[in-house]
Amino acid sequence: MEQTHIENTATEHVSYKNYITGFILAVVLTIISFGLVLTGIVPKQLAVTGLFVAAAAQIAVHLYYFLHLDSSLSQRWNLITIAFTALLLFIFIAGTIWIMHTLNTRMM
Amino acid sequence: MQNSMESTYPAEWHEADRLEIQMLGFWIYLMSDLVIFAILFATFIVLGQNYAGGPGPKQLFDLPYLFGETMLLLTSSVAYGFGMVAMQQEKKNAVLAGLGAAFLLGAGFVAMEIHEFYGMIMAGHGPSHSGFLSSFFALVGTHGTHVSFGLLWMAVMMIQLLIKGPTVVVRSRLMRLSLFWHFLDIVWVGVFTVVYLWQVL
Amino acid sequence: MLGKLSLSAIPLHDAIIMGAVYGSLVLAVIIIALLTWFRKWSFLWNEWLTSLDHKKIGIMYMILASIMLLRGFSDAMLMRSQQALAAGANPGFLQPPHFDQIFGSHGTIMIVFVLMPFLVGLMNIIIPQQIGARDVAFPLMNSISLGLTIAGAFLVMISLGVGQFTTAGWSGIAPLFEKQFNPSTGVDYWMWAIQISGVGSTLTAINFLVTIIKMRAPGLTFMRLPLFVWTALTTNVLIVLSFPVLTAALFLLTLDRYLGMHFYTNDLGGNMMLWNNLFWMWGHPEVYILILPAFGVFSEVVATFSRKKLFGYKSLVYATVAIMFLSFTVWLHHFFTMGNTPAVNVFFSITTMLIAIPTGVKVYDWLFTMYRGRITFSVPMYWTMGFLTIFVLGGMTGVLLSIPPADFVFHNSVFLIAHFHNMLIPGALFGYFAGIQYWFPKAYGFRLDEKWGKRAFWGWFIGFLLAFIPLYILGFMGMPRRLSHYYNLEWQPLLIVALAGAVMILFGILCLIIQFIVSIKNRKANVDVTGDPWNGRTLEWATSSPPAEYNFAIIPNVHTLDEFWDRKERGIAYQRPEKYHDIRMPKNRPHGVIICALALTFGFAMVWYIWWLAALSIAGIIGTVIISAVTNETEYVIPAHEVQRIEEERFRALAAAQDSGNI
Numbered sequence: 001m002e003q004t005h006i007e008n009t010a011t012e013h014v015s016y017k018n019y020i021t022g023f024i025l026a027v028v029l030t031i032i033s034f035g036l037v038l039t040g041i042v043p044k045q046l047a048v049t050g051l052f053v054a055a056a057a058q059i060a061v062h063l064y065y066f067l068h069l070d071s072s073l074s075q076r077w078n079l080i081t082i083a084f085t086a087l088l089l090f091i092f093i094a095g096t097i098w099i100m101h102t103l104n105t106r107m108m
Numbered sequence: 109m110q111n112s113m114e115s116t117y118p119a120e121w122h123e124a125d126r127l128e129i130q131m132l133g134f135w136i137y138l139m140s141d142l143v144i145f146a147i148l149f150a151t152f153i154v155l156g157q158n159y160a161g162g163p164g165p166k167q168l169f170d171l172p173y174l175f176g177e178t179m180l181l182l183t184s185s186v187a188y189g190f191g192m193v194a195m196q197q198e199k200k201n202a203v204l205a206g207l208g209a210a211f212l213l214g215a216g217f218v219a220m221e222i223h224e225f226y227g228m229i230m231a232g233h234g235p236s237h238s239g240f241l242s243s244f245f246a247l248v249g250t251h252g253t254h255v256s257f258g259l260l261w262m263a264v265m266m267i268q269l270l271i272k273g274p275t276v277v278v279r280s281r282l283m284r285l286s287l288f289w290h291f292l293d294i295v296w297v298g299v300f301t302v303v304y305l306w307q308v309l
Numbered sequence: 310m311l312g313k314l315s316l317s318a319i320p321l322h323d324a325i326i327m328g329a330v331y332g333s334l335v336l337a338v339i340i341i342a343l344l345t346w347f348r349k350w351s352f353l354w355n356e357w358l359t360s361l362d363h364k365k366i367g368i369m370y371m372i373l374a375s376i377m378l379l380r381g382f383s384d385a386m387l388m389r390s391q392q393a394l395a396a397g398a399n400p401g402f403l404q405p406p407h408f409d410q411i412f413g414s415h416g417t418i419m420i421v422f423v424l425m426p427f428l429v430g431l432m433n434i435i436i437p438q439q440i441g442a443r444d445v446a447f448p449l450m451n452s453i454s455l456g457l458t459i460a461g462a463f464l465v466m467i468s469l470g471v472g473q474f475t476t477a478g479w480s481g482i483a484p485l486f487e488k489q490f491n492p493s494t495g496v497d498y499w500m501w502a503i504q505i506s507g508v509g510s511t512l513t514a515i516n517f518l519v520t521i522i523k524m525r526a527p528g529l530t531f532m533r534l535p536l537f538v539w540t541a542l543t544t545n546v547l548i549v550l551s552f553p554v555l556t557a558a559l560f561l562l563t564l565d566r567y568l569g570m571h572f573y574t575n576d577l578g579g580n581m582m583l584w585n586n587l588f589w590m591w592g593h594p595e596v597y598i599l600i601l602p603a604f605g606v607f608s609e610v611v612a613t614f615s616r617k618k619l620f621g622y623k624s625l626v627y628a629t630v631a632i633m634f635l636s637f638t639v640w641l642h643h644f645f646t647m648g649n650t651p652a653v654n655v656f657f658s659i660t661t662m663l664i665a666i667p668t669g670v671k672v673y674d675w676l677f678t679m680y681r682g683r684i685t686f687s688v689p690m691y692w693t694m695g696f697l698t699i700f701v702l703g704g705m706t707g708v709l710l711s712i713p714p715a716d717f718v719f720h721n722s723v724f725l726i727a728h729f730h731n732m733l734i735p736g737a738l739f740g741y742f743a744g745i746q747y748w749f750p751k752a753y754g755f756r757l758d759e760k761w762g763k764r765a766f767w768g769w770f771i772g773f774l775l776a777f778i779p780l781y782i783l784g785f786m787g788m789p790r791r792l793s794h795y796y797n798l799e800w801q802p803l804l805i806v807a808l809a810g811a812v813m814i815l816f817g818i819l820c821l822i823i824q825f826i827v828s829i830k831n832r833k834a835n836v837d838v839t840g841d842p843w844n845g846r847t848l849e850w851a852t853s854s855p856p857a858e859y860n861f862a863i864i865p866n867v868h869t870l871d872e873f874w875d876r877k878e879r880g881i882a883y884q885r886p887e888k889y890h891d892i893r894m895p896k897n898r899p900h901g902v903i904i905c906a907l908a909l910t911f912g913f914a915m916v917w918y919i920w921w922l923a924a925l926s927i928a929g930i931i932g933t934v935i936i937s938a939v940t941n942e943t944e945y946v947i948p949a950h951e952v953q954r955i956e957e958e959r960f961r962a963l964a965a966a967q968d969s970g971n972i
Contacts, residue, residue: 014196019189026182030300034175037305044309051309055301059294066189066290077522078135085139088550089146091637096150096586099641102650103582117866121527129446133519140511140553147557147587151572158578160571235570239578242570246561264935281938 014068022065029058127280134284138291141254145295148247149302156307158239165307168228174304177220178296181255184213185293192286200274203282204266210289211262214255221252244303251299255292261285312918313494318472323407329383330470359897361448362858366455367433368752371745374426377418377462382818384415386811389776393808395794396801408793409476413499414465416479420599421503422462424733427741428602429458429513432541434752436517438849438856439535441526441865444895446519449937452901454509454516460908461506467913468498475499478791480592481562483573483584488566494916497566501912504559507552514548517541526848528867532626535847535871536619539626540605543633544598551594551637558587567915582647589643597636599733601629603740604671607693610743611675613845614690615682618871621674628667628674635664645716654713661711665704672701687843688762692743695770696735703731706781721791724784727777734773742769742821750842754854755832761824768817776810779803838966840959846874851882853959859892859947862956883963889949889956896945900937904930 033054036047063069069078157164191206225245228234235245265285268278320326344350357365387403388411395401403411433451437444445451468474472494477486479499486496521542525534534542561572562584571579612619619625641649641657675697684690706728710716719725742765750756783803788795828835841850851873852860863886869875876882911926913919 014193016190016193019186019193022189023182023186027179030175030178030182033301033305034171037309038171047309048306051301051305055297058297062185062290062294062297066185066293067287077132081136081139084546085142085550088637089142092143092146092554092590093150093153095640096147096590097153099586099649099653100154100580100583102653103647106648106650117527124523129519129523132523133446133515136515136518136549140515140549143550143553144557144560147554147590151557151561151583151587154583155572155578155580158571158580160576160578235564236568237571237577239571239580242564242572242578246564246570246572250560260931264938268939 018065022061025061025065026058029054029061033058127276127283130280131283131287134287138287141291142295145247145250145298148243148250149298152243152247152303155239155243156303160238160240162238162241163233164240165304168233169304169308170224171304171308173220173224174300177217178300180213180217180220181293181296184210184217185290187213188286188289192282195274195279195282198274200269203274204269207262207266207269207282211259211266214259214262214289218252218255218259221248225249247303248299251292251295254288254295258285258289258292261288310919312914312920314471314917314919318494318917319470320473325387325403325407326469333466333469355897358902359452359899361444361452361895361898363433363437363445363448363451364752364856366451367430367435369455370426370430370433370458373459373462374423374430374741377422377426379818380466381415381418381423382814384411384418386815387411388415389804389808389811391793392795392804393801396798396804397796400794403793405793406473406476409791410474410495412791413475413478413495414468417475417499417503418462418465419733420479420595421506422458422465424599424737424741425506425510426458427744428544428599428737429454429510431602431606431741431744431748432513432517432544435748435849436520436538436541437524438751438852438860439538439847440521440524440529441848441861441867442520442524443859443861443864443892445516446524447516448895449898449900449943450512450516452898453904454513454901456901456903456905457509457512457908458506460905460912461502461504461509463909464498464502464505464912464916468494468502468916472498472916480588481584483581484575484579486562486566487574488569489574497916498912500559500562500566501915504556504563505908505912507555507559510548511552511556514545514552517545518549521545526864526867529872532623533867533870533872535605536608536622536625536629537602537605537847539629540601540608543629544601546633547594547598547601547636551591551598554587555591555595558584558591561587582644585644585647586640589640592643593640594636596729596732597632599737600740601632603696603737603744604629606740606744606747607675607696608671609847610689610693610747611678612871613747613843614685614687614693615679616685616844617678617682618846618874619674620677620680621670622870624670625674628670631667632664635660635667639664642711642716645713646720651713658711658713662708665708665711668704672697685843687746688757688759688766689743689747689843691763691766692739692746695766696739696743699731699735699770699774703728703736706731719784721789722784723780723788723790726790727780727784730773730777730780734769734777739769742766747843748849750837751840751849751852751854751856753832754837755828756835756837756842757828758824758831758835761820761827765817765820765824768813768815768820770817772810772813772815772817774810775813776807779807779810838962841873844877846871848873851876853962857952857955857959858894859952862886862889862892862952883960885956885960889953891949892947892952893944894947896943898937898940898943900933903933907933 033051036042036050036054040047042050063082069075069082071079187206187209189206191203191210194202194206225248228241233241235242235249262285265278265282268281272278319330344353357369360366388408391401391403391408395403433445465474475481475486475491475495475498477491477496477499481496481499485491521534521538561570564570565572565574565579571577573579573581573584575581608619608625638660639657641653642661645654645657675693706724710719710725710728746757746762780803783800786797786800788797788800837854840852840854840856842854843850848865848867851865865872873882907926907929911923911930914922914926
């Protein structure tokens with residue numbers, strides 16, 4: 001009973017290479033984000049879009065390389081719960097922004 | 109009488125072991141924590157332009173400084189990850205090294221953040237001066253508080269590892285701290301994007 | 310040293326409050342004296358307070374809820390009496406500041422400290438048994454959740470005698486609840502009470518989600534789960550994802566009140582309307598949290614007492630999941646009148662109308678279950694039929710309210726009060742009463758008295774109609790909510806009828822109390838020998854009444870829906886296993902009690918600005934958690950021969966019951 005199934009819930013790809021790849025990708029995406037703002041070479045609207053795309057990509061990198069989230073059986077419930085939570089976060093955040101913004105427009 | 113119904117369970121069924129249960133429970137707790145952060149993000153977006161005649165992001169934020177903080181937290185995350193690989197390979201000293209590095213880098217992040225907050229407050233731009241500042245301090249401060257609790261937990265774990273060694277229980281706790289630590293870096297990606305970079309644009 | 314606290318915090322001038330305070334103190338002294346006289350303190354500590362047994366934790370939740378029901382109902386009687394009297398020249402007997410605290414405490418208590426503990430209590434007692442498990446996933450955390458809930462309840466009770474309670478309602482009003490307009494302790498008591506107990510609820514949800522996902526017996530697939538488990542599952546999803554919204558919203562208010570920040574203030578960049586948005590983003594899922602487990606109870610009761618499997622099991626499951634999802638999409642209907650654009654109001658109006666549909670599906674499923682069933686009109690069935698007849702009325706008024714132009718007339722009138730009480734009383738409360746009557750034998754080993762149970766039902770049923778139908782009419786006549794006094798004398802007759810309704814409900818409550826006393830006196834006559842007093846369908850009826858601490862000696866192998874019924878049909882329900890095993894169970898631990906005391910101290914210290922005590926309490930809680938992680942020996946073993954002895958005793962009792970023709 002001492003040797004539990006660490007292998008079940010950990011994943012197959014826990015290796016140094018795994019973390020290094022994730023690290024490099026994350027650094028690149030961070031530099032892109034900061035670069036979009038600091039250099040100012042991109043027009044503002046495009047920069048904002050780029051910022052959010054880079055952030056989403058980096059979050060995906062963290063989830064895959066650091067949190068080992070994938071479609072395997074051992075991660076099934078993690079995936080289901082985070083997908084549902086993400087949907088709800090969208091409803092809460094987008095809903096709040098929509099509601100408060102439209103209220104603001106009627107206050108001017 | 110043979111109770112054949114109870115003596116043979118289906119082959120594909122396994123009794124969920126303690127680790128599975130603990131990891132799922134902790135993951136679900138992290139989902140609830142994400143909701144708290146989501147509300148703080150939404151609040152920041154709603155109140156983020158309310159400067160009340162005071163300074164805004166362009167005046168207050170130091171982006172190179174922010175980059176430094178970001179790198180500290182990211183490398184801390186990776187250092188912790190190295191520690192987890194070492195744990196898999198049963199190398200206790202490498203685990204301690206990974207944890208120790210993660211702790212120091214994380215502490216560096218917190219120190220930088222406290223310095224930033226202190227500077228803002230001393231200059232008269234504390235959280236009670238506008239809706240923007242309130243929501244900034246609440247969101248970034250909550251994240252920083254979570255990181256601080258993570259550091260406390262990490263310190264306790266290093267002591268446990270030293271005293272008890274890599275027992276099943278200690279390993280299970282390190283795995284849950286791993287989830288916590290990496291999640292904090294994910295939230296930070298959101299913070300530096302939404303609170304700092306986006307607002308400065 | 311003691312912050313703002315001084316002897317002047319005790320409202321000596323108010324006779325009604327002091328009466329309640331003295332009464333509570335006398336009661337407390339009597340209980341303490343009895344415990345000491347009968348030397349029951351160590352029994353209380355060892356058998357109950359430090360127990361990690363989910364069945365006992367559940368019972369303690371039920372006791373908390375019952376006590377708080379009496380307090381919340383006292384608030385209701387005070388309000389009904391005041392409103393029946395205070396017309397025109399008559400000021401009534403309650404000053405406005407007092408009345409304002411009462412409607413706040415009534416709402417807070419009934420929602421957070423009566424309905425929540427009832428549903429969490431039932432989940433605690435029943436869920437592990439229904440899924441063939443021996444305990445929940447995190448027994449210690451379960452005890453801590455109870456402690457946090459009790460701490461919150463204590464804060465509300467203490468506010469009666471030391472300081473005051475909020476005058477800004479159970480749902481808060483921005484910017485009224487800011488320190489600028491409400492510097493006293495009232496808002497702080499309310500805020501900390503629901504914040505602290507809210508953390509307890511969130512932890513409970515995590516616990517039960519993992520329990521249901523990971524600890525089901527072999528063969529118990531999701532589509533073989535009893536409906537009560539499905540509703541518990543969806544309820545816990547609602548809790549774990551909506552309560553953090555409340556936590557964050559209250560946290561921001563805390564920052565406003567304690568550190569002068571500007572989230573909900575009306576100056577320096579705060580946004581008062583943000584409060585309504587955030588509060589109801591939690592508040593709407595909360596009301597579905599309150600009702601879904603009750604729907605689960607009704608599903609179980611209707612099938613058992615119609616002697617028929619549930620009609621449309623799949624549709625009931627899908628409807629429950631649909632309700633769960635939709636309840637996250639309707640929250641703005643609580644503030645249609647805040648003046649948003651038509652697009653926004655219409656969006657939420659449509660989602661609100663949509664959510665009525667799956668509930669309708671469930672009602673039809675229950676009715677079709679009864680159709681051509683062989684119905685036994687036992688007390689749980691009375692509560693269920695009371696629900697079926699009058700809940701739908703409340704549902705329809707909900708659809709009426711979901712239309713923004715109509716809502717502009719009804720918002721914050723007593724029509725709204727009538728609607729949500731129509732949902733919560735015949736809906737949620739009747740469900741939990743049905744659950745108590747249904748599962749009491751399982752918990753205690755004897756049935757409750759039928760006669761007094763039926764009388765209690767009629768008191769509540771008629772009382773509800775008398776108390777709230779007038780409020781629907783008064784809403785049409787334009788009466789607003791939360792009035793301590795009014796000038797329109799046309800309203801008074803209806804308010805007198807409403808008072809009569811409240812008195813009728815009081816009769817119902819008295820009958821419930823008498824039912825308990827009578828049942829305990831007659832327990833030997835009503836003993837439940839088999840563990841299956843109602844000829845039930847689901848696995849909890851396979852255990853003894855009360856169950857052994859470990860519930861099941863052998864974890865059952867599940868093959869079908871209504872597994873226990875299926876086994877009875879095939880004559881294999883009570884089989885002696887060939888072999889028993891050692892069973893590991895959690896030892897008693899004091900952390901739940903300790904954290905309860907520390908959380909209560911923390912809340913009280915924060916209310917009265919006793920900073921050193923607040924800091925010490927928080928450090929204590931963190932320390933307690935760390936210490937709990939360092940302890941090694943947390944389980945004990947029930948050896949196989951002891952399990953065998955317990956089980957053999959049960960088989961003997963079963964055989965005796967069979968011989969004497971009881972089964």
